[in-house]
Amino acid sequence: MKALVLAGGKGTRLRPLTHTSAKQLVPVANKPVLFYGLEAIRDAGITDVGIIVGDTGREVREAVGDGSAFGLDVTYIPQEAPLGLAHCVLVAREFLAGDPFVMYLGDNFLVGGIRGLVDAFRAEECDARILLTRVAEPQFYGVAELGPDGEIVALEEKPEHPRSDLAIVGVYTFSPAIHEAVRAIRPSARGELEITDAIKWLIDTGHRVRSHFVTGYWRDTGRLQDMLECNRIVLEAVEPDVAGTVDGLSEVSGRVVIAPGAVVEGSVIRGPAVIGADTKIIGSYVGPYTSIGEGCVIEDAEVDYSIVLADSAIRGVRGMTHSLIGRNAEVTKATGVPNAYQLMIGDHSKVQVRA
Template sequence: MKALVLAGGRGTRLRPLTHTSAKQLVPVANKPVLYYGLEAIRDAGITHAGIITGDTGAEVRRAVGDGSRFGLEVTYIPQEAPLGLAHCVLIAREFLGEDPFVMYLGDNFLVDGIAGLVESFGRHACDARILLTKVAEPRFYGVAELGQAGEILRLEEKPEHPRSDLAIVGVYTFSPSIHRAVREIRPSARGELEITDAIQWLIDNGYSVRSHLVSGYWRDTGRLRDILECNRIVLERVETRVAGTVDHLTEVSGRVVVEAGAVVENSVLRGPLVIGADTKIVSSYVGPFTSIGSGCALRNAEIEYSIVLDGSSVEGVSRIAHSLIGRNVEVSRATGVSNTHELMVGDHSRIQVST
């Protein structure tokens, strides 16, 4: 069995961060989201993965390399434009051959991996098995209607009146039958070849399409709140490890990870949290569910339930919460005229300030 990993797309919901970085490489607990997916593929016993890349292909290649660090052999498949998930299957035909495969959207996050899905697909022969999860607001998702035996009867994309509360998760397993389906369908109204249309084609033409329910936590990390929630879930599982330097004036409580080369002085650390390598924290408060990247600097600052990427600094600011701060960003207290905010902000940013 092979894997087809989708790491293209433009990540419009995470701009401006994704103007300069792949959305699949946004870190959760200081590890890119894509890495969790590649590890899940390896843990399911798959060794060959094709990675679909788009505009950020060079960055994805640098991050993943030849795949050996994950126990995978990786083939890169460029997609000239985001023409749909089914189009990804179409252009990966040579790589996939006649092998069954799992298709994994690289910005999806599954705590318990995909081993159960892959095992179920191999044990009970079918042409497609789709991962589903119950959601509170199914009208915002692709929704599956099931038969009594768990077979999928119908798929609907963001229906106004959903027939079920089962949302389609961005992980699928397919037999080679899917190759005919993606050739038969036509672009949707938004100009893309939709994988839901291809699966519906299988259903309508008598192929066997079955479901598999997610047993653990799942999120699509395309929005800020979902990334922060994934960060929280991963940090809930960390174990205390202090490889850096924490002085005697610092108060530490909860599960805390301080990577090698990091220095913490006269501060308060309340876990769970992770502090990256070579970061310096002085006279600051770092609260629960916070990930600070490598090479960062915090001085006289307060932050919690947030993610700070590599090379950024926060000085004299309190309190930051529910935030995602990009790479090489400077956040500091304004000086000069009181009650004045001085900002340099890129396109598609969102700023909230106290009045």
């Protein structure tokens, strides 16, 4: 069995970060979201992996390499434009050959892995097994309707009046029958080949399509609040590990990871939190559910429930919370008069200030 991992797309909901970076490489607890998916695939016993890449392909290649660091053998498959999930199956036809495969959306975050899904697909003969979870607002998702034996009998994409609360999670298993399905469908109104249309084709032509339920935690990490929530979930499980330097004037409590080379001086860190390698925390407060990347400087500042990416600096700023700070960013306190905000904000940014 093979795996097809989707790491293309434009990540419009996480702009401006994704103007210059792959959305699948935004970190959760200082590890890219994509890495969690690759580890889940490996833990399910699959080692032959194709990764669909687009405009950010170079960055993904540099991060993942040949896959050996994960125990995988990785093949990169370029997609010229984001023309839909079913189009990814089309362009990966040569790699997939006649083998069954799992398709994993690289920006999905799934706690509990996919071994149950893969084992169930292998054990029971069917042409597709789709991962589902119950959600509070199914109108924002692809929604599945089940028959009495757990078979999928209908699919709707973001229906105005959903007939169930079962959302389609971004992990699928397919037999080679899916290749005929993706060739048979036509682009949707948004100009993409939809995987839901291909699955509908399987259902309509008498192929067996089964369901499988998420047993752990799942999030599509396309929005800020989803990233912060995933960060919280992972940090809840970290084991304390202080490998960096903490001076006698500092207080570190709870589940805190401080990587080698990091320095904490005159500061308070309350876990769960992760501090990256070679980062300096000076005269500051780092609160729960915060991940600070490597090479950062947090000085005379207060940060909690946030993600700060590598090589960024926060100086003299109090009360920063629920924030995602990109790489090589600088957030500082203004000096002098007038007492005013000075902002340089990129396209699609969001800033909240207390007036």
